[in-house]
Amino acid sequence: MQSDGSNDPEQRSGPIFLLLPINQAARKATENVLNSYYQWRDEDGNVIGLWIDLSDPSRSSITLGRADTNIHLPDTWSNTKGSTPHISSLHASFEVIPETGAVLLWDHSKYANVEPFVPNHPSGHSWTVKFRSSTRRSVIVARGINSYVAFGKDKWYQFEIQWRIEAMYGFDKDEPYHMGPKHAKTKRYVQLDKLGGGAYGNVYSALDATTGLLIAVKRFHSLSGKYLTFATREVANLRKKELRQHPHILRILDSAGGGEKDNWGEIFMPLQKGNLKDLLGTMPDEAQKWTLSEVVLRQMLSALECLEANHIIHRDVKPDNILWDYDENGNYTFCLGDFGLSNDPKVARTTAGTAPFMAPEVFYRQRQTTKIDIWSLYATIVWMRSRDFRSVCSSITAQELHHQLTEISKLPAYSNIRRMAAWNPRQRPSPSQQLYILDHGDYDFDETDGYAQAEQASSVEDDLANQFAQNMSLGDSSGPSLTYGSGSSEYPASPEVPYYEPYAPQVYFPQRGKGGMQQHRAEGGDERYYEPLQEGVESAPRDQGAWVTEYSDNTYGPIENQDTAVPATMVTAIPMTSASNQATLVDQGAGELDSEGQSYFEQGEFEYEQYLEERRAQKGKNKSYL
Structure with a gap:
């Protein structure tokens, strides 16, 4: 030639x-x-x-x-x-x-x-x-x-x-070209663009050095404290055989780091076209969104069915964490991602999630089962179908959100998913039961279903193959016991709301103004907030004060600057107590009994202000609680 x-x-x-x-x-x-x-x-x-x-x-x-x-x-x-x-x-x-x-x-x-x-x-x-x-x-x-x-x-x-x-x-x-992982001798990928970042790490698109295909790389900021907890939890859950093989759960391809001397870790996932929030932004036709919601509903119920069988609560089902792709025929496939908040039903108690999609029992610190994911999926479907709900979900309180979602469920068009919005989690169907309802109509199920399962210890062994999570022994990663306020305020302090999205998280942290709390209250503020965080690794996570913005138009873009204003809808939740006061929390917390021996929560008539009023009366009796 x-x-x-x-x-x-x-x-x-x-x-x-x-x-x-x-x-x-x-x-x-x-x-x-x-x-x-x-x-x-x-x-x-x-x-x-x-x-x-x-x-x-x-x-x-x-x-x-x-x-x-x-x-x-x-x-x-x-x-x-x-x-x-x-x-x-x-x-x-x-x-x-x-x-x-x-x-x-x-x-x-x-x-x-x-x-x-x-x-x-x-x-x-x-x-x-x-x-x-x-x-x-x-x-x-x-x-x-x-x-x-x-x-x-x-x-x-x-x-x-x-x-x-x-x-x-x-x-x-x-x-x-920039090869990664940065701290490893063996390079695994060619790094492309940053897709997003959050409290616990950043996500990049990359070219797999073995296959030549695009992948997503989630890089954790460090592997200590809470970072270690969430990194280990995500890898351990995603490596379960049933989850790796499920078509509607985002697979983990591989992982790197996490050795005894490593303070870094990365996991590799398939790179999807985008997330559900992005996808809906490209659809001007509301009827098309409604039709798509039927596909999302069935595929996500299938994913939740798999999680329930493996005794896993996702705890952050929402549009951002539902990723999509399509085949050569234009058929959509959705998969559930981000398992950093997922937990075993036996130990799940902390507040985690995103306000518009958070189940009532999570907000009020009730016992958590897989039924919280059913509520979150219902809220996601409403978000897809209702323009009005999308427009207000970021500007109203959690109590108002729960009330509005319950009212929407009474509409005829929502009859086949109405039970998903039951205030009492015992009255919500399991994923399998809801799939039956979609196919055959109503279903007469035992309200204890799911709760009995929640009491069972997981029998599935995590096959970590001596990679990553096997070396990341959690130990006591919580450090000193967590406290959520001294009792000087009539409002409960906000416990952590850990949050991480697979592709494009938008995590912000409230900051204290120059005038401190007095100036804040003088300006009409009524929420607790904390000192500003420093950028970089030190900026997250914290035991208190984390909150999550709702939605922006720049899902895949760079992380925006931190707000300096205290959000009007910052999540507040009933705080956890120390171990010595744990029984007090269970007996006198959000599950408090009325004169007839039934908890406000089970009545489905929980009034936040009424609850606060009764808790103020308890201040002298249990100062460590508020």
Whole structure:
């Protein structure tokens, strides 16, 4: 192949590179007559390399080997080495991935002797990424990544890859690629753009160095305290076999870090098209949103059914955490992501979630079961169907939200999901029961269903395969006992609302003004708030004061600056007490009995102001409580 104008790389649109020989064996193979079609010559007609052109859409790969391949590598005896290079019939191949434009080097050899390497005198810096699997031996080659490859025993044939055109989509070619994980010797991906960030970490799009496909990388800020708790919990839950195989639960592909001496951790997930909140923003037709809600409802009930079977409460079901993709026929597939808040029903007690979708029993610190996810899914469906609800859910109190959601459930159009909005969680259907209702009408179920299950200890062993979570022993990650106020205020302090989205979280922290609490109250404020947090790792998480903004129009954009104003709808919740006062909380908290022995909560008539009034009367009796 001559270097004439017909092969000018500037006129082609696809990956094109030269294989330049750097040892004697490679030079002989390059000059072999069987490779004449791929030979690239200089102006004097000398063969200088092999021209690899993958720009033609009809050709997705170039093969190398000793028989019936594009590039011929002889398997001949060498008197100097006293052996043969052990070249297989099909030894290796270069393959372009259409979705990303990345080029993969495949090792098909019998003895696994295809190898990226670093020569004694490299011409420039290049990342060397080794094959990671004995079953799938593929690795990316790109400008500055695996620039040197060897084929055969003892690096018999050695070549340098010199790029003419690189077609990796969405990558800036002017700067060296950033490989990750940053703190690991073995690089796993090429980092792309930041998709979002939050209290516990950031999420990036990346190119998997093994498959050449796009993935999402969730990088935790650190692995200490609460960070360790949420990182370990998410990995442990997502590695359960049933969750890994479920079509509507976001899979974990792999993880890195988390060793005994590591203060970093990352998990790798499939990169979806976006989240449900984003998707609805592209749909001007309300009828279309209603139709889509039917698909979301069934698929998310299927996901919750799997979680219930594994004794997992998600605790943050909402549009941001429902991710979507579609197939070649345009059919939507939704999956549930972000398991950082998920918990076992036996131990779930802390307040967690996002205000518009938070079940009443979570807000009032009642015992939690998988039924809280049923409420949150119902609120999500209402959010999809009702423009009015979407417009007010970020501006009214949690009590008003609960009341409005209950009233909406009484409308005829919501008859088949009405029970999902039952104030008493015992009266809500399980995911399986709700699916039955959708298919067959009403269902007469036992109100104790789900509660009996919540008492069972999980029998599913986490198969962590000595990765990540196995090394991240939680221990006592809570540190000192948590306190939520001194009793000086008539309002309960807000416990932590830990929050992390898989792709684009928007976490903010309330800040104290210069005038402090007195100025705040003088300006009409009526909520408790805390000192501003510093940016960076120290900015999150905290035991108190975290709250979550509702929605912005910039879901996938960069995190906005922290607000300086105290939100009017900051979540307040009944605080947890110390261990010595735990019984007092259960007996005198939000589940307090009326004169007839029934709790306000079970009556479904819980009045927040009435509750506060009665709690004020208890101040002298239990000062540690308020």
